Amino acid sequence: MAAIFFMASFINNYEETFFLAKDFEDKGFFYKVLGEFRKVLSDYAFIRADEYYHSGLTIQNRLNEKEDLFHESEEAHGESAKKMDYAKNPFPKGNILAFISEEVALSEHMHLHGGEEKELLPWLYYSVKLDPNNINAYVIGSDWLNTRLNKTNEAIDFLKLGLTENPDSWQIYEELGRISFFKEKNFNMSLSYFQKALALQNQDNADIFERGEVLSFVAASYEKLGDKEKATQYYKEKRELFPDNPAVQKKVEMLEAETEL
């Protein structure tokens, strides 16, 4: 079974993506040894990071949470809906083994905080080591470094590392833009990043919500730089995507009013 599992990763892909890949010599240790199987391990490391954020609880542990099903807390962040499908009544009393099993398993819901978020960094680090094309790992890792651990420089370095392997990743450019915008307050830099992200987005790699978000950031950057005309232009572009969104409409009207003044 193990042999089949490994072979499934290699067959058909091995020659074309492995030995004939561009810059094969420059590829890292994991790429050379594990081939396509490294992506499976990278995803596993990413899932572990998520578990670590929830203090070791797997998705199953969280869905077995014994609290009131209808209690929507900040901690539960949307998993209550799934919980309604999965929640089980306890095993009938008298089934001692099931009772022990339920008592051993953890079934609470909590997040790391207060600097403990550093604990999930190794898994994100190994996730990108195993699969340098795991963009989510770069983005989430840098977000943790920047927002929770105050390691802004490390976050930027991490994202730039991601860019070397994924030069067409709009998500990484967007994240760089966020750091420049919110943390460094360098709006020229943020504008540059957000525009790059916008240019890289297309119908295949971004949905309208993601496009709208980047448009908002471009517009906000222009606004911060004092260029209200450009800001209005981009907010209008977003309005075309979300014509019923009152917040965007209000923003456009406000900027147009300021421009007239």
Next chain:
Amino acid sequence: MENYIEISKLSVNYASGKNHFTALSEINLNVKRGEIFGFLGPNGAGKTTTIKTILGMIPEYRGNVRILKHDPRSASARQRIGYMPEIANYYWYLTPNELMKMYGRIFGISSKELPEKINHVLDLVGLNESKNRLMKIFSKGMMQKVSFAQSLLNDPELLILDEPTTGLDPIARLKMRNVIKSLKNMGKTIFFSSHELSEVEMICDEIAIIKKGKIITSGRPDKLLSEKKEKETLESYFINLIEGRER
């Protein structure tokens, strides 16, 4: 004289799926206290099955078997028995000293007495110098000596030896025979199977010959041979008996 081994109408069947094989068919055998008893037979005759039954390794059989007045299947019956297996294989990662200690503890020999007993039996077989060497480097002959030594550890009243001289050089065989004779002089009873008929002729008080699960003859070797008109060796008597029955 009391019998140390009493076997009466012993039958052993091996079952494998739908196939049944009769290894022993109503054999009768008595071994008196203090005698050396030789158990002979061609390969596959039932010698090993008989020995295994005596040692309680065959849990199901028909007939009556008594070893030192005990049922052979009870552990207490084996307290006063020493056994030397046909194939001398022991744990390569142990030294002879450690092996004897392990067996000594199984026999319940006290930790005070054990070192002396170990030294005695290893000295008897000429292994005292090698007693702290791992057995993985031992030759076949040395392993045979270890095998004999462990059979004597509990100072047994009944000694069961399965092909004791296999793998030994002529000098070692001579020593083994002398040890067996000296054990008899000490009052021990020895039951052994062997293909070395010249040795059996030299030392045994009684013999039994088994073929295809049945005892075909038993008695004193000199008496069995004296019944023949021409002077025969035990070997030629054995061959004639086995082949003669086949004609």
Next chain:
Amino acid sequence: MKQIFAIAINCLKELWRKKDIYTFLVLFFILFIFLISENFFGIRDISRYTKDIGFTIALLFSLIIAVTFSVKQIPSEVEFKTIYALLAKPLTRFQLIIGKFLGSFFTSSSAFSALFALFAIFVYIKGEGVAPILLAQSYILGLCLMSVLCSVSTLLSLFFTTSGAATLSFIIYFGITWFSDMLRNTLLDSGGITKILGLIFYYLIPHYEFYDIKIRLVHSWEPLPTTIFLLIIVYSLVYTYTLLFLSYLGIKRRVF
């Protein structure tokens, strides 16, 4: 009892003289050095993944030793014909089974203890540490796990080849550890004869998930309630003894 311990100590000697254990210890040591020396974004004192991987590896190595040692105890005695010298001694077959089991248990437990000690030392060096009660609970539950593993492997070795028994043992361990939740939930959803058969199966399988408190250990959750902890120990003892008794029944009438 002397007979049983004489056989058990023999197994321990085999472990330490065969030197396989040293390979595991060295590998573990190297791995741990690697784990604690990794630097992630210049942040110090990241310790949970060290605890996680370290404890997993310690348990995995011990599991491998427990299974591979147990499955060959009786079969290798038969294969190399050393069983005849043993059975010719005043030793019952039940004592033989218990002695062999204890030997495997001592072997795997000593390996687990050595690896666990290394793990505990490294964890305390690294900084975060672990609550002593959690450490004690995970160690004792680890020993209980070795006990159940050895008894399952011993029983399987009497009816399958050595490699077959080892494979089955590993499949049972990983299958139950990964799918126990699913099995429990499936039982809740089922009814009628399916539920009855399911419950019988549920009671027959070894509940390896009881011993899995790695999450508590790594993420410093509260320890197991004392009642549950004691119930698990009792379960381990009862289950182990039952399997050993079944093993004895398996060889009681066997002709070697």
